[in-house]
Amino acid sequence: MTAVTEAPAWPARTGASRAAAPLSLLRLLRIELRRNSMPWLLPLIAVLFWFDSYRPSASVPPLYVLRTFWNLGQGHTIIDFGPFVAGVAAWMGSRDGRRRTADLVTGTAWPRWTAQLATWAATAIWAVGAYLVFVGVMFAVYATEHVQGQPPWWWVAVGAAAVAAFSAAGFAVGAYWPSRFAAPLAAFGGFLAMVMSSQTGFHDTSGWALILPTNSNGNLQPDSGMLYPYLPDLPIARVMLLAGLAIAFLGLTGLPRAAGGLRLRQIAAAVTVTGMAAAGTGIGLVTTARLSPHGIVIPALHDAASDRLSSYTPVCGQAAGRPVCVNPAYRSDLADVTTALAPLLAEVSGLPGAPVRAEQIPAVYDSADGQAGQAMTITGQPPVLGLPLGALGVRGAFGWTSAEVDGQLRLLAAHAFVGGGAGTGTLAQQAVEAALLEGAGVPFASQPSLRTTVGLPSWARPATGNTGGHRHGPPAAAGPVYAAARRLAALPAASRGAWLTTHLAALRAGQLTLAQLP
Amino acid sequence: MNIELDDLTRRFGKTYAVAGVTMEAGPGVFGLLGPNGAGKTSLLRMMATVLPPTSGRLQLLGRDPGSYGPRREIRRRLGYLPQNLGYYPGFTVVEFVEYFALLKDMPPGQVPRAVARAVEQVGLGDKARAKLRTLSGGMLRRAGIAQAIVNDPELLLLDEPTAGLDPEQRVSFRAMLRGLGEHATVVVSTHLVEDVGAACSQVSLMDAGKIVFHGTPAELVARGEGSGAAGDAPLERGYSAALAAAR
Numbered sequence: 001m002t003a004v005t006e007a008p009a010w011p012a013r014t015g016a017s018r019a020a021a022p023l024s025l026l027r028l029l030r031i032e033l034r035r036n037s038m039p040w041l042l043p044l045i046a047v048l049f050w051f052d053s054y055r056p057s058a059s060v061p062p063l064y065v066l067r068t069f070w071n072l073g074q075g076h077t078i079i080d081f082g083p084f085v086a087g088v089a090a091w092m093g094s095r096d097g098r099r100r101t102a103d104l105v106t107g108t109a110w111p112r113w114t115a116q117l118a119t120w121a122a123t124a125i126w127a128v129g130a131y132l133v134f135v136g137v138m139f140a141v142y143a144t145e146h147v148q149g150q151p152p153w154w155w156v157a158v159g160a161a162a163v164a165a166f167s168a169a170g171f172a173v174g175a176y177w178p179s180r181f182a183a184p185l186a187a188f189g190g191f192l193a194m195v196m197s198s199q200t201g202f203h204d205t206s207g208w209a210l211i212l213p214t215n216s217n218g219n220l221q222p223d224s225g226m227l228y229p230y231l232p233d234l235p236i237a238r239v240m241l242l243a244g245l246a247i248a249f250l251g252l253t254g255l256p257r258a259a260g261g262l263r264l265r266q267i268a269a270a271v272t273v274t275g276m277a278a279a280g281t282g283i284g285l286v287t288t289a290r291l292s293p294h295g296i297v298i299p300a301l302h303d304a305a306s307d308r309l310s311s312y313t314p315v316c317g318q319a320a321g322r323p324v325c326v327n328p329a330y331r332s333d334l335a336d337v338t339t340a341l342a343p344l345l346a347e348v349s350g351l352p353g354a355p356v357r358a359e360q361i362p363a364v365y366d367s368a369d370g371q372a373g374q375a376m377t378i379t380g381q382p383p384v385l386g387l388p389l390g391a392l393g394v395r396g397a398f399g400w401t402s403a404e405v406d407g408q409l410r411l412l413a414a415h416a417f418v419g420g421g422a423g424t425g426t427l428a429q430q431a432v433e434a435a436l437l438e439g440a441g442v443p444f445a446s447q448p449s450l451r452t453t454v455g456l457p458s459w460a461r462p463a464t465g466n467t468g469g470h471r472h473g474p475p476a477a478a479g480p481v482y483a484a485a486r487r488l489a490a491l492p493a494a495s496r497g498a499w500l501t502t503h504l505a506a507l508r509a510g511q512l513t514l515a516q517l518p
Numbered sequence: 519m520n521i522e523l524d525d526l527t528r529r530f531g532k533t534y535a536v537a538g539v540t541m542e543a544g545p546g547v548f549g550l551l552g553p554n555g556a557g558k559t560s561l562l563r564m565m566a567t568v569l570p571p572t573s574g575r576l577q578l579l580g581r582d583p584g585s586y587g588p589r590r591e592i593r594r595r596l597g598y599l600p601q602n603l604g605y606y607p608g609f610t611v612v613e614f615v616e617y618f619a620l621l622k623d624m625p626p627g628q629v630p631r632a633v634a635r636a637v638e639q640v641g642l643g644d645k646a647r648a649k650l651r652t653l654s655g656g657m658l659r660r661a662g663i664a665q666a667i668v669n670d671p672e673l674l675l676l677d678e679p680t681a682g683l684d685p686e687q688r689v690s691f692r693a694m695l696r697g698l699g700e701h702a703t704v705v706v707s708t709h710l711v712e713d714v715g716a717a718c719s720q721v722s723l724m725d726a727g728k729i730v731f732h733g734t735p736a737e738l739v740a741r742g743e744g745s746g747a748a749g750d751a752p753l754e755r756g757y758s759a760a761l762a763a764a765r
Contacts (some may be wrong), residue, residue: 023626029618035608104665107568108621109594115621261586450713 025118032122038088042130048080049134054141063329064149065224067142072155074201075214076163077135079194082166085127087187089170092123093253097178102258111260113268116175116253124167131163132156135385149328150225154235161242162213165192175253210234210286210296211241218296222363222374222390226329228309231295233302240282248275293364309362319358320345326360330389336402337387339411343440345385348417351497352504353378353418357384363390375457376416385413400453407450410440411460419508424459427481428512432500434477436483444477444486484517493516519544519577520673520703521565526574527727528560535560537727538574547699549718549735550707551757556724558707562677566598566707579672594623597671601678601707603662607651607654611642614650618665636668639694641687655682663691667698673760674704680713692717711753712736723760730764 053071059068071077093116096102104110135156142151170186177185194214201215209215213334224230254260254268285448289298294307314325319338322345326334341358348354363374374388400408414436418429425433451460488496499518506512521543528536536557552558563569565574567583579595581588605614615633624632637646640660645653650661659682666674674696680688695717698704706713714721715735723731723738731738735753742755747762749755 020626021623024620024623024629027626027629028617028620031609031613035606035613095606098600098606100600100603101606103563103566103568103600104598104604104618105621107566107593107596107598108618109590109623110621228631261590263586 017261025114028115028118029122029125032119033125036119036122036126037091038085038123038126038130040217041084042087042126045084045130045475046080046134049077049138052080053077053134054138057138058145062140062142062145063226064147064151065220065222065226067147067218068152068155069220071138072152072159073216073219075159075194075198075212075216077131077159078162078213080164081127081131081159082194083187083190085123085163085166086170086173086190087183088127089120089123089167089179090174091183091184092119093171093174094178094180094182094492095119095174097174098180102178106258111264113254113259113264115513116171116259120168120171120250120253123171123322124164127167128160131160135159136144146332146394148226148331150230151422152220152225152230154230154232155219158213158235158238158242161239163244165246165249166244168246172249172252176256196446206289206291208283208287210289211238211283213238213242217404218291221295222292223327224295226310226327227312227360227362228294229306231292231297231302231306233298233306234286234289234296237282237289237298237302238286240285241279242282244275244278244280244282246275248272248279251275293362316358320349322355322357324358324387326387326389330360333389336405337389337409340406341385343415344417345408345438345461347436351500353383353417353508356382358385358387361386361388363388372442374412375420375422375459376412378416385416404450404453407437407442407446408453408456410437411447411450414440415460420456420459423461426510426512427514428484428507430481430516431484432488432507432516434482435488435496438485438489444482444489448477480514484514488517519707520579521548522575522577523565523632524575526561526564526576527572528557528564528569529572534562534727536571539724539727539729541722541729541732543703543705543720545701545703546719547695547704547706547717549714549721550705550724551709551711551714551721552707553761554709557727558724559677560727562598562675562705562707563600565673566596566600566675566688567592568598590623592673594669595672596622597666597669597674597676598675599662599666603658605650605658605661606648609650610647611650611653611664612646614661615664615668617670622669624669627698632668632670633664636664639667640664641690656684656687657685658689663730670702671682672702674698674702675707676705677707678709680710682707684763688713689716711757712751715751715753723757723764725761725764728764731760 053076057070096105105115116467139151173186174182176286198214200209201212201358203418204215205217210217215478219234220230251268251272254271259265259268285298285300288300312327315328315331315334316323316325317334317338318324319342324338324341326337345355351357374390376388377386414433415425417436418425418433420429420433424430434444434447437447442450503512519542521541523539523541526539527534528645528700539561550558560569564571564665565578571683576593581592583589583592609617612633615636616629619633620626621631635642637643640663640722642660642664645657650658652660659679663679680691692713695704695706699719706718708714718735721733721735722729722736737761738756739752740756742749742752742759745759747755747757747758749758
């Protein structure tokens with residue numbers, strides 16, 4: 001080995017030059033950002049985002065939990081971005097191979113992996129940045145539409161992590177297979193992954209499948225972001241999975257011999273293993289998940305503070321002279337609620353246990369009823385009617401008409417008044433319930449039909465012997481229950497009131513039979 | 519010596535692209551001649567540290583490129599223009615040269631000035647902001663040369679650098695080579711013997727992976743005198759004579 005006799009053009013690598021590396025990296029990143037292919041695809045993604053993520057959400061009531069259930073809960077924003085991002089990232093990852101610059105890049109002082117990471121970073125910055133901007137614009141539009149409640153920020157983080165993971169996966173495909181076909185392959189792979197994720201997500205309500213970013217089961221609860229916070233447990237696990245996958249894929253690109261020196265490749269291997277460990281931990285954590293009233297709880301990640309109900313100053317109206325108070329997020333539904341409850345509260349006015357006011361209480365997830373309407377309760381002394389409205393119990397959630405919402409609220413209130421609880425109630429309770437509904441403006445003839453509307457608790461369906469079908473030939477209001485109800489309703493108001501005053505305690509205790517009704 | 523090769527070989531399958539090359543080179547312009555498939559490009563790729571040798575010893579700038587640390591130091595001082603220059607069509611000339619200047623670990627504060635100087639040196643000053651996809655073949659070649667010289671390399675490897683250049687550009691390029699050769703070792707692989715005659719102080723002739731002639735251009739010319747070898751110019755006749763003698 002012969003020593004160099006001439007002075008080198010550049011000094012040997014020193015601490016100062018190492019310190020300058022971040023600046024060089026930033027300049028490299030600036031060039032990559034300026035010449036990245038991602039911006040070319042953004043208009044297309046924007047159109048898709050508008051039609052697939054925003055527009056369907058605009059047709060549901062203005063509550064964040066409802067608006068974002070489709071686009072964030074079911075992962076449509078990810079579906080809109082993922083395949084395109086994977087394709088573009090693969091295009092960028094395959095660039096040195098396609099453009100035959102591999103020798104040029106490899107023959108430079110910086111490890112090729114570093115240069116590749118700069119290219120990926122530019123792609124990811126564009127993709128994740130666009131995702132956040134698109135979601136931000138969507139939320140801004142929601143704000144102009146007075147959408148109520150809190151945005152599900154954790155779910156936004158899941159989407160951003162998913163976009164980053166798609167970019168890393170696509171980039172790895174391109175780096176390992178530097179062909180012009182890498183991009184369509186990666187895009188198709190991304191699309192296939194999302195389709196499979198969606199299909200699996202629809203069916204699996206527990207176990208590892210909860211980790212899938214399109215699995216909406218148990219994600220957003222009826223009052224999330226309004227009466228209680230969104231539980232961050234499941235999003236954290238998903239971020240662990242997606243960030244882990246992103247890290248693992250990026251690590252993979254540093255493994256080939258051309259990526260750099262042995263030490264660098266060892267680091268890349270460690271990065272890959274770390275990413276896989278994070279992803280595996282995320283999957284492992286969701287297998288311990290359980291469904292709580294406010295959402296998915298993962299014991300290892302759960303913060304008890306998340307279980308606390310949100311504090312708020314209610315907004316109140318009047319129904320039959322009694323205050324009816326709801327969460328401010330439901331302000332626009334208050335008039336509907338008071339209008340619906342007024343006839344029933346008037347009907348039971350003066351009777352024992354009649355509520356002196358109505359207050360909204362948190363609607364909780366029930367595995368039997370899904371996210372359907374929840375049973376009302378009457379508790380305390382003086383009695384207070386608890387209204388678990390829930391995001392799905394308001395007008396427009398299932399395309400209900402105002403009449404249907406009114407009928408449902410009256411049905412739920414009457415059921416609570418007769419002490420039906422969480423079941424169908426006794427035959428006597430059913431008969432009194434039907435009679436009270438008749439008196440509150442829900443005719444006997446329409447009651448079977450009302451009970452078949454989607455969104456009611458399961459006890460509503462079999463209560464009068466109907467089949468539970470949705471508007472497909474509801475049974476007639478006939479049979480011994482309705483016969484007894486008609487007899488009770490036919491009594492003069494004073495007589496009916498007197499009988500109820502005398503027998504309500506026994507009725508609620510389930511001690512009356514149908515034959516004991518007047 | 520900036521280049522020391524000792525019995526260097528490179529095999530692709532059963533074919534020896536480079537079959538036991540031994541040579542040394544210090545500062546100056548060094549011409550590498552040879553017919554197609556002689557192994558010039560493989561030899562240059564090994565010297566550019568992008569292709570590991572199958573066997574033999576390779577020392578560049580007094581360092582062994584087989585180890586990561588020394589290889590990185592070599593690459594900081596290396597300029598390389600491949601035969602098939604790849605480029606990013608969406609980059610401008612300045613971005614392309616700056617990109618490689620940064621990858622060569624140049625101090626970031628010096629990069630803008632060095633890039634401007636390199637672009638001017640190859641005569642692309644008026645096209646500095648033009649995207650590479652809009653350039654002619656000759657201009658692209660010059661952009662490639664600019665990225666090779668941007669770090670003021672101690673070892674400059676140019677594979678067919680004058681391909682696509684017009685005569686005027688070729689003349690100025692040769693002048694630039696001579697200037698660079700005053701401080702650095704410049705290896706020029708070419709088919710064009712007139713490039714060698716005009717710019718190189720030493721020349722090697724490769725055939726079938728071996729060096730079959732090494733000397734000055736004048737010595738190569740002397741080989742052709744009275745040999746009756748084919749060629750329109752003295753260097754061409756020397757080239758043909760040296761090849762014929764080796765076969």
